[in-house]
Amino acid sequence: MPENIKPFRRKHYFIARKFQTKYVGLFLIFMFLTGALCSYIIYYTIMVLLGEKLANVYPQGRLIAIINTVNLRILLSLVLVTPLVVIISIFLSHKIAGPMFRMERFLTTMATGDFTQHITLRKGDELKTLAERINFFLDSIRPMISAQKSQLNELQKDAEELKTNAEAKHIDKPELAKGAEKLVNDVKSLALEMEKLKI
Amino acid sequence: MPSKLLISFIIFFLSPVTCHLSPALYADTIYTNDGKEVKGIMVEDYKDRIKLSTPDGEIILMKKDIRELYMDTEEDNLIKLAEQASERSDYSKAYGLYEKALKINSDSKRARDGVVFLQGMLFRKDQAIKEDAVRRQEELEQAQGAIVPAGKTEEKGIEEDIEKLKKTLGITVRMDGSFPTVGAISAESVAYEAGMRQGDKIVGVWGRLTGYLSLKEVMAMLLEKSSLELKLTIERDVDLALNPRRNILTGMKDLIGASLNMDFDGLVVSNVASPDTGLRQSDLIVAINGKSTRYMPLKSAVKAIRTSKGGTVRLTIRREMLIWRKDWS
Numbered sequence: 349m350p351e352n353i354k355p356f357r358r359k360h361y362f363i364a365r366k367f368q369t370k371y372v373g374l375f376l377i378f379m380f381l382t383g384a385l386c387s388y389i390i391y392y393t394i395m396v397l398l399g400e401k402l403a404n405v406y407p408q409g410r411l412i413a414i415i416n417t418v419n420l421r422i423l424l425s426l427v428l429v430t431p432l433v434v435i436i437s438i439f440l441s442h443k444i445a446g447p448m449f450r451m452e453r454f455l456t457t458m459a460t461g462d463f464t465q466h467i468t469l470r471k472g473d474e475l476k477t478l479a480e481r482i483n484f485f486l487d488s489i490r491p492m493i494s495a496q497k498s499q500l501n502e503l504q505k506d507a508e509e510l511k512t513n514a515e516a517k518h519i520d521k522p523e524l525a526k527g528a529e530k531l532v533n534d535v536k537s538l539a540l541e542m543e544k545l546k547i
Numbered sequence: 548m549p550s551k552l553l554i555s556f557i558i559f560f561l562s563p564v565t566c567h568l569s570p571a572l573y574a575d576t577i578y579t580n581d582g583k584e585v586k587g588i589m590v591e592d593y594k595d596r597i598k599l600s601t602p603d604g605e606i607i608l609m610k611k612d613i614r615e616l617y618m619d620t621e622e623d624n625l626i627k628l629a630e631q632a633s634e635r636s637d638y639s640k641a642y643g644l645y646e647k648a649l650k651i652n653s654d655s656k657r658a659r660d661g662v663v664f665l666q667g668m669l670f671r672k673d674q675a676i677k678e679d680a681v682r683r684q685e686e687l688e689q690a691q692g693a694i695v696p697a698g699k700t701e702e703k704g705i706e707e708d709i710e711k712l713k714k715t716l717g718i719t720v721r722m723d724g725s726f727p728t729v730g731a732i733s734a735e736s737v738a739y740e741a742g743m744r745q746g747d748k749i750v751g752v753w754g755r756l757t758g759y760l761s762l763k764e765v766m767a768m769l770l771e772k773s774s775l776e777l778k779l780t781i782e783r784d785v786d787l788a789l790n791p792r793r794n795i796l797t798g799m800k801d802l803i804g805a806s807l808n809m810d811f812d813g814l815v816v817s818n819v820a821s822p823d824t825g826l827r828q829s830d831l832i833v834a835i836n837g838k839s840t841r842y843m844p845l846k847s848a849v850k851a852i853r854t855s856k857g858g859t860v861r862l863t864i865r866r867e868m869l870i871w872r873k874d875w876s
Contacts, residue, residue, distance in 0.1 A: 401602055406842075407842060408813065408842060409813040410811060412809045412811075
């Protein structure tokens with residue numbers, strides 16, 4: 349794990365607008381549908397059990413006024429609860445949208461060849477397993493790439509040395525063969541390393 | 548977001564909701580002098596009795612048999628207390644109680660009527676006290692002059708009231724059953740201008756029912772000098788011809804020339820096509836062909852009108868009217 353990881357606090361909760369708006373919308377639809385279903389069940393039950401009695405005792409006007417008051421209160425309650433639901437759904441969705449946003453940025457950086465980064469998520473964030481898998485993948489691939497890189501450096505160094513020797517007039521043949529063999533061994537090691545990757 | 552903030556949000560938003568939805572199911576409760584408890588909905592309130600709607604039907608309870616009465620809402624309780632205070636002539640207290648009721652429910656017709664009535668009453672209180680003193684002095688002088696039998700004095704008093712009524716409102720009133728009825732009405736009178744007609748029953752004065760009152764008491768209410776205006780509720784039968792070309796799809800407006808709505812007070816007339824129908828906006832329909840609409844759903848009322856026999860329907864309406872007295876001195 350690289351050492352330059354900074355602990356971070358997310359300041360913005362509305363990170364992925366499209367995704368979170370959809371999430372909030374779904375939450376609201378679910379809430380209104382639940383409200384409508386509950387109201388229907390309550391009304392239906394009351395009317396079946398008490399409808400006749402109520403209609404015989406309460407003058408119709410008053411009964412309708414009571415029903416209108418109940419309807420208004422249900423509507424008012426839903427309207428009052430709506431901002432709360434919006435806040436909760438933004439809060440909950442940012443626990444998914446935040447990691448998603450971070451992973452997108454991380455993968456974009458990785459695509460440029462930077463393998464030094466590491467994904468860190470906040471406490472309570474979703475998609476933690478996925479982040480752990482990505483970090484595990486990086487932890488596995490990083491030594492491989494590092495080894496390949498050092499072998500490539502070795503190869504380059506040996507090739508330079510061979511070139512220098514070849515240009516020198518006093519060099520003898522066995523020494524050149526030794527240098528070429530070293531070069532072949534370097535290429536073989538690199539090929540062996542590369543064989544670990546299935547493409 | 549810190550969880551504390553989220554919890555605060557939940558408490559902030561849910562507290563009014565839970566308060567609104569907390570159950571408050573009560574009925575009007577009456578405790579009688581013999582220790583009985585009767586629950587129901589008070590549908591009519593007269594001076595000496597009340598009509599209570601109960602699961603066993605409507606029952607009448609005499610006020611003298613009632614020890615305590617609790618209405619199902621605070622507003623109704625306040626109005627009731629205000630009425631009692633008003634009966635005791637404690638007008639300042641009654642005014643305060645009506646105002647409190649109006650604060651709870653600004654749409655309350657009874658509370659508003661009470662406030663308007665008492666505003667005039669309190670404004671002219673001093674004047675009334677002086678007039679009372681003069682009247683008492685005159686009565687005393689008359690009594691000293693000659694001994695008049697009590698019955699005759701009362702008779703004379705009613706006759707005087709009838710004359711005053713003719714002078715101020717242009718109407719005469721007689722008792723017809725439990726309610727006072729308009730006997731004769733002058734075509735130039737303020738009452739006629741306000742829409743009152745011969746045969747109209749005066750069922751309420753300033754929102755208070757006049758049923759089961761004596762003619763003298765009704766006269767006193769009508770001649771009350773509290774204010775220049777007088778708010779009356781009259782009851783009248785209106786015969787309407789149903790549209791002969793009606794079919795199953797004909798709307799109420801095409802059928803009788805007005806629409807019907809179910810309001811808090813009951814079945815109410817709206818969208819009147821023409822005043823010639825005899826109906827006015829906000830008329831309360833209390834009976835259709837003699838059948839009470841109190842417990843009748845709107846659908847049933849429409850059906851009752853639509854299926855009325857003989858191509859006509861008789862609607863018993865209640866209408867509120869404000870009469871501005873010309874001479875009320």
